Amino acid sequence: MPLLPHPAPEALRRDPLPLRGRTALVTGASRRGGIGYAVARRLAAYGASVYLHHHVPHDAAMPWGADRPADVVAGVREALGDPEASVHHGPGDLADPTAPADLIATAADALGGRLDILVANHAVSGDDGTLDTIDAAMLDTHWAVDTRSVILLVQAYARLRADLPPRTPGGRVVMMTSGQDIAGGMPGEIAYSLQKGALASATRSLATTLTDLAVTVNAVNPGPVDTDYMTGDDYAAIAAMFPAGRWGMPDDPARLIAWLATDEAEWITGQVIDSEGGCRR
Incomplete structure (x- = not known):
């Protein structure tokens, strides 16, 4: 049946649970102050069943500390919009080259x-x-986790989707970049910005690769987001860079990412999208 130039009126009415029956894996959802947690809550609120990946030792070594996985799961479970949906979780050190494929298989199961x-x-x-000040170890660490593991996750995900009937709807990949291509870049974080830039560069190639599987691939730059890592004068200086006079909050990029996961965004692929709130870098 050919597509009509304008949808029927009933098709314009927004479904409050646009992801009902869909399933999602969110990596890096280790703590309630982070973007991964906000994304998982949004997807759950839209009706999806969600698997949360965490690597507690990473956050435990950071100044902000780690949350208990059970507390993170409870917060996502509270947001479930569909009583038939579910929330699952599990650990994984994505620096291990075998971990991405294992995680995809575990989450799908x-x-x-x-x-x-x-x-x-x-x-x-x-x-x-x-x-x-960077050295080879820093570059290798960021490459292994920030870039290599993402590509391997997408590879394992694509192989899983290839087993479904042709053109099965709902396939979505969203990767995270950073502000490496905006204004002055990130000269103080060379290793991180380099690897995030690699993901941005790969977005269109991955989108083209997964087109036949009816999977969209996009990358989101969340901009400066308050995830409890900065305070004091530096915090105030970042807030002053926004027309709204505030930092981005985790739910700001989460709303964009959740929308990209819905059928409303099925015509958007191969894009790197900035969620910057008008930030004047």
């Missing part, structure tokens, strides 16, 4: 054998520097 939405939110924090 927990979610009933199918995985529709992959949100690759994880990244290494710290262990970075300027061009003068």
